[in-house]
Amino acid sequence: MGRIIQPKQLYTYDILCEDCNRLMERYPSLISTETIGYSVGERKIIAIKLGNGEDKIFISGAHHAREWLTTALLMDIIETYARVAVNTSNVEANRIKSILDECTFLFVPMVNPDGVTLVQKGEHDFEQKDLLIKWNNGSDDFSAWKANIRGVDLNRQYPADWETIQFDPGVQSCENFKGFSFLSEPESLAIFHFVQSQSIKIAAAYHSSGEEIFWKYKSENELEKWSKKIAMELADLTGYQLIYPGENPSGGGLTDWFISYYKRPSFTIEIAPYVGPNPVPLTYYDSIYIKNKNVPLLLAENRNP
Template identity: 45%
Template sequence: MHLFLRKRTLLGLLIMAIVLPTLVAASGGGSKQAIINPKQLYSYEIMTRDMKKLAEAYPELIRYRSLGKSEYGRELWLMEIGNGPVNVLLNASHHAREWMTTITVMNMAETMAASAAKQGVWKQLNTADLFDHITFQIVPMVNPDGVTLQQKGLAAFPQQDHAELIKMNKNSRDFKRWKANGKGVDLNRQYPADWDTIRQAEYGPSYKNYKGKKPLEAKEAQLMYNFTKQIKPEIAISYHSSGEIIFWNFKTKASNLPRDRAFVQAYAAMTGYRAVAPEANPSGGGFTDWFITEFGKPALTPEIAPAVGETNVPLSYWDRIWKQHKDTMWLIGTTAYEQAMLTEKAKKASATIELTSPVTTYRYPVLNRETASSVKPGVYKVTREKGSWYEIQTSVQGSRWIAKSVAKPWSKPAPTPTSTPTSSPSPIPTPTASPIVTPSQPSPTAPNASEPSAGQAPTAPSATEIPIEERVAEDSGSSVIPTPIPTPSST
C-alpha cells in the first residue's frame, strides 16, 4: 500500500514537472521578481533605489532623471514610462505625511512595465502598444524634505535648523503630523490659481497650510510648474491621501464639463470614491487647480485612503488602496490617448521608413486588439499619418497602421563599389551592383510586438514589403520623420 502511494506521488510530481512550465508560459509567467515592497516605511532613499532598479529591469520602457533639487538639496526625481508623444503626468507626496501616495505611483509604475513586458491585456488593449503612443511622466515624491522629516525627525536635518523646525511644528519634537516642505511651506498652496484668496492659511511657516509669501516661492513648486509647462500633459493626477474622495473641478469651463465629468465618473466607478461637487467660490492654490486653469485639460486629486487624522496612512490600508487602483493607470492612459486623438486628422504623407523588429499593426489608428496583427522587420512606404500613427503599405495585408515611435527613417544604402582585377592585362570593369537592402537586426531596446490576434490576416511572409526595385528608386529625402518628445486643493 505504501509502495502504491509512493508511486502515485512520484507520478503526480512528474506530471506537474511536465505540465506546470507550459501553464506558466501560457499565463505570461516567468516575470521578474517584484521590486517594489509596498508594506514598509517608504523613504526617499528606498524610492530612489527602487526607481533605479526599475529602470535597469525595463530599460526599453523606463528612464529617470532629476528635475532639480529641493530646499535641502534632495533630488526631485522624474520617472518616464513609455515612448509615445502624448504625456500623462502623475505626481505624489506634495504633502509630507501622505507618502502612501508615493508607494501607490511606484507600484503603478512597476505594474505597467511588467504588463508591457508580458504582452498583457486590459479590455481590448494590448498594454505594450499603449506605450508606443503615450508616456507616463511620474514625479513620485514632490516633497522629499517634508517626507524625510515626517518619517525620520530632526536627525535627518542640520543641527542648526532644529530650533526653527521645532518652532514651525508648534514646539513639538514629534513630526508625524508634518505636512509642509522643509521650510514650512505647504506645496499644494503654492500654485498661481487664485493664490491671493486662499482660505484657512497660516500666517507664517508652519507644519501645515502656510501658503508662502508668494506663488511658486518654494523650489519644489517651481520645478513642478516649469516641468508641467514644458511637457503640456493631456491629463494630470495629483495624489493625496485623506477621505476617499476626488477633487476634479476648479472653475472648469462649461465647454469642458461633459468631458471632465465623464472622466471623473469613470474613475469614481473604478475606485468607489466620491467625486466632490463643484463649489461656487473654491479655495485655490493647489496643483490641480492651477493645471485646470492653465491647460483646460482634465485633472484629478484623488484622496486615496479613509481619513486618518494628522498623520500618515497606516500600512495596513495598503491592500485596500491597491485593490482600488490596480487598473486606474489603464483608464488614465487610454483616456489621455483618446483625448489627444480627437483633434487629429488623417493626412497624406510620403515617406519610407524601416522597422528593425516585428511590430504590431492595426487596421485603423485605434488601439483595439481585435484588429491587431504583426509585420516583420523591413522597409515600408508611408501613405498617411494621423497623430502618433503612420499608415503603411504591406504586400499581404494591404494598408495597416503602426505607431510612429517604432519606425525609423530609411536611408538609401550606398552602392557596392566597383572592383577591377589587377592581374589581367586588359581589365574588364565589373558593373556596379544595385543597392540591396538588408533589414537591420532587431534593436535591443525596440518595443516588443504583440502576437497576431486569432482570425487576423497572416503576417507578411517577406522581411521587406516594398520590392527592391521600388526601394532603390524611392527618394526618402521628403520623408515625414516623427518628432521626438524633447482642484479645489487637497485637504
C-alpha cells in the same frame, strides 16, 4: 525575477532613489528618469518616464509630507505596468502595451522628499531643528507634518487664485501656509517648470486621506463636461466620492492651476479612508492598490475629448 518595489514598508526617499535605478536597469526600453529639480535640502525631485508614446499623462505624489504612501503606490503601479508589458500576453497586457505605445506617463512620485524624510525620521537630518519644532507647535513628533522644511505647503504654491487662498496661517507652519509668494519653493517651482516643458493631456495629483476625487475647480462648459465624464468613471473604478466645490473654491493646488491654465482635465485623488492628520496605515495598502492600479490607464484612455 522578483518584484523590485516593496510598497508595504516605510517607503523612504533613499529607497525611492535605489528603486528608480533598479527599474531603469530592468526595463530600459520602457523606463527612464530625470532629476527635474532639488528640494530645499538638496534632495532630488525625480520624474519617472514610463512608455514611448507621444501623448503625455502627468501624475504626482507626496506633495504633502505625511502622505508618503502615495509614493509607494505610484512606484508599485509603475513596476506593474512595465512588468506586465514585458512579460505577459493577455487582454490586460495588450491594453497596457497599447497605451505605452501611444502614451508616456510622467510620474513624480515624491514631490516633497525633505518633508517625507522629516515625517519618517524626525528632525535630526536637518540643520534648522529648532525652527522645525517651533513651526510644529513646539513638538518633536513630526508625524502630522504636511509642509516642506521651510514650513510651506507645496500644494498651495501654484498660481491659481493664490492671493485668495483660504485658511492660510500667514506664517510658516506644519501645514496650510501658502508661502510669502507663489512658487517660492524649489519643489513646487520644479513641478511648475516640468509641466510647462511638456505637452500634457491630463494630470492627476495623489493625496492620501478621504477617499475623494476633486475634479472641477472652476472648469466650465465643454471642459466641465469632459472632466465630469472622466471623474464619474474614476469614481466607478475606485468607489471614491466626487467633490463639488462651492461658489468660491480655494486655489493654489497643482490641479487647480493645471485646469485653469491649460483648460484640460486634472484630478486630485485622496486614496484612503479619512485617518486624520496622520500617515495612512500600511494595513490599508492592499485595498488602495486594487482601487487605483488602473487609474492611470483610465486617464490615458480619456486623454482626448
